[in-house]
Amino acid sequence: MAQGRIVGLSTTYTGGHVPTIGFIYPDHAAEDDYPFAEGLLGDRYALPVAHIYGTDLHAVPELLDLGSERRLADGAALLAEHTPDAVVWACTSGSFVYQWDGAHEQVEKLAAAAGKPASSTSFAFVRAAEKLGLKRVAVAASYPDDVAKLFVEFLSRAGIEIVAMSSEDIDTAAEVGRLSPDAVIELAVSHDHPDADAVLIPDTAMRTLDVLNTIEERLGKPVLTANQVTIWEGLRLAGEVPESAALGALFR
Structure with missing residues (x-):
């Protein structure tokens, strides 16, 4: 898988330093x-x-x-x-x-x-997919279709195969931020694909951390979300x- 070029060197922390x-x-x-x-x-x-x-x-x-x-x-x-x-x-x-x-x-x-x-x-997303050894994924996007396709192209450039892509056609980040936890769960679960190693949800405007484990339990596979x-x-x-x-x- 091609890797994204990440700038800078990692640092090891000791003592009382709080990584920030x-x-x-x-x-x-x-x-x-x-x-x-x-x-x-x-x-x-x-x-x-x-x-x-x-x-x-x-x-x-x-x-x-x-x-x-x-x-x-x-x-x-x-x-x-x-x-x-x-x-x-x-x-x-x-x-x-x-x-x-x-x-x-x-x-x-x-x-x-x-x-x-x-x-x-x-x-x-590229690094996380590499970490988990993901080769084929489903993308459950909140974006309009033309924007969602650009994410698919980006992942493809990294050597990730997209077996399914959905776009909810939500125009603004503010609207995404108002989605209920149940709506976020349904977005992920309804857009899985049997050939996908994982489901990717690519919008940082979407609250996902409190429902991540619930989605993974429902799907029986990893889920990667933007935040x-x-x-x-x-x-x-x-x-x-x-x-x-x-x-x-x-x-x-």
């Missing part, structure tokens, strides 16, 4: 997944979130603007007060919309602006990914 991963999050929708994850991990890690603002429309021109070098540099500056050990652009569509080479460049510029190892949610893999990727960059029974197969 900074997340640049677009607008507001499901950012409470991050403090929720802090609690699930026993408050042994700091996961501060900085917000940048644009339109939350799931459309290519708006997403290109949202993930621009200027906006991400602003997010890195906001995170500086937390002295993060790594920084992650917590937006799937705002990274894969740049396509494979452009997403590499986006991460490189973010690392330069932050002065820290950096990555994005799109590369987090889950983003947090995992940040911890990986910082050199320490803890085990957690509460955050799906990726953390077990």
